[in-house]
Amino acid sequence: MEATLEMPKTETAAHAKHHNPEHILKIGMGFWASKTVLTAVQFKLFTLLAKQPLSGNQIRQNLGLHERSYLDFLDALVSLGFLTRKGLGADGVYSNSPDADFFLDKNKPSYLGGILEMANNRLYRFWADLDEGLKTGLPQNEIKYATDDSKNQFDAIYGDPEALSEFLQAMSGIQMGAFMAFAKQFDFSKYSTFCDVGGANGSLCVQVAMNNPDMQCINFDLPVVEKVTKGTIDRFELSSRIKTAGGDFFKDVLPQSDVITMGNILHDWNDEEKLVLIKKAYEALPKGGAFVCIENIIDNNRSVNTFGLLMSLNMMIETKTGADFTFNDFDRLAHQAGFSKTEWMPLAGPTSAAIAYK
Numbered sequence: 026m027e028a029t030l031e032m033p034k035t036e037t038a039a040h041a042k043h044h045n046p047e048h049i050l051k052i053g054m055g056f057w058a059s060k061t062v063l064t065a066v067q068f069k070l071f072t073l074l075a076k077q078p079l080s081g082n083q084i085r086q087n088l089g090l091h092e093r094s095y096l097d098f099l100d101a102l103v104s105l106g107f108l109t110r111k112g113l114g115a116d117g118v119y120s121n122s123p124d125a126d127f128f129l130d131k132n133k134p135s136y137l138g139g140i141l142e143m144a145n146n147r148l149y150r151f152w153a154d155l156d157e158g159l160k161t162g163l164p165q166n167e168i169k170y171a172t173d174d175s176k177n178q179f180d181a182i183y184g185d186p187e188a189l190s191e192f193l194q195a196m197s198g199i200q201m202g203a204f205m206a207f208a209k210q211f212d213f214s215k216y217s218t219f220c221d222v223g224g225a226n227g228s229l230c231v232q233v234a235m236n237n238p239d240m241q242c243i244n245f246d247l248p249v250v251e252k253v254t255k256g257t258i259d260r261f262e263l264s265s266r267i268k269t270a271g272g273d274f275f276k277d278v279l280p281q282s283d284v285i286t287m288g289n290i291l292h293d294w295n296d297e298e299k300l301v302l303i304k305k306a307y308e309a310l311p312k313g314g315a316f317v318c319i320e321n322i323i324d325n326n327r328s329v330n331t332f333g334l335l336m337s338l339n340m341m342i343e344t345k346t347g348a349d350f351t352f353n354d355f356d357r358l359a360h361q362a363g364f365s366k367t368e369w370m371p372l373a374g375p376t377s378a379a380i381a382y383k
């Protein structure tokens with residue numbers, strides 16, 4: 026009898042037609058595309074091409090690249106939508122795509138590559154230990170190798186001025202779109218004072234001050250950050266309307282203000298610590314004052330905001346106890362702290378504002 030090669034009944038050709046491996050491969054091999062873009066940012070390729078379009082060969086010489094793969098690198102960036110190209114091969118002329126030119130040219134104020142620089146220098150390698158983090162629940166960044174057990178992620182990074190500066194730029198890069206949207210969308214007309222707690226280099230205060238000429242602002246952060254913040258405020262010539270305050274938000278009283286924001290602060294800490302911070306904000310607000318948390322708030326069903334869910338995994342990599350949260354989680358904690366009303370305001374992409382009124 027002749028042997029026949031038959032597909033199992035459940036996997037007939039007709040059935041297989043309904044399956045498509047594209048999504049699986051795209052996500053599974055996503056690190057190829059990610060690392061290609063991160064490397065282009067590291068090489069300052071987009072800053073170079075913002076000055077003028079260049080041929081493949083000129084780019085190779087400028088960046089000191091080997092002949093073997095530089096065209097694959099550049100053309101992969103074309104296919105990913107980061108570059109455009111006229112012609113082909115070494116003489117083909119490459120330019121930035123409009124978004125790459127706006128957001129990835131280091132000489133423009135709209136540069137958000139800080140977060141990508143940090144992703145390349147720190148997170149990319151730390152995420153290689155995601156499996157270990159998931160099994161142990163322990164951070165996988167510098168804290169893992171710190172000899173002093175009491176260190177948190179900020180102590181670990183802030184000891185090194187270069188790492189501090191890179192971290193602060195990364196923070197403002199990832200939040201800039203949301204900060205701009207919040208400064209325009211939120212109704213500041215009832216209020217006159219504003220404090221951004223954990224405000225890093227002062228980017229949110231700058232946006233609020235620029236868009237709301239009657240607001241007086243305070244940027245509150247650890248004393249080690251103050252010098253960098255003052256530099257940002259001076260660059261925007263806003264020192265008459267933005268002051269800095271150095272302090273520890275767990276130990277010190279927060280400055281009394283009508284509106285208090287925390288951008289990507291609560292997700293660094295566990296629920297008990299989150300509640301302590303929300304209560305501190307409550308105490309510093311007048312009746313009717315607003316506490317605003319600007320983060321990648323996860324949808325209540327925990328199935329749509331992929332960036333928020335992945336950010337929460339990133340908090341496992343980066344912090345001892347932190348995790349992102351849903352709007353319902355925020356609502357529960359805010360009411361526990363004494364707030365009477367909460368609302369949700371979408372801002373930019375995966376980032377939104379969870380607002381609590383006293």
Ligand SMILES: C[S@@+](CC[C@H](N)C(=O)[O-])C[C@H]1O[C@@H](n2cnc3c(N)ncnc32)[C@H](O)[C@@H]1O
Pocket residue numbers: 179196197200222223224225226245246247250272273274275287288289290293
């Ligand atoms: C994740 S960053 C967020 C920065 C900024 N708010 C944003 O949205 O991009 C956390 C900030 O909290 C500050 N921070 C951490 N621990 C602090 C503490 N105990 N007291 C005051 N600020 C603190 C850090 O210096 C840093 O600027």
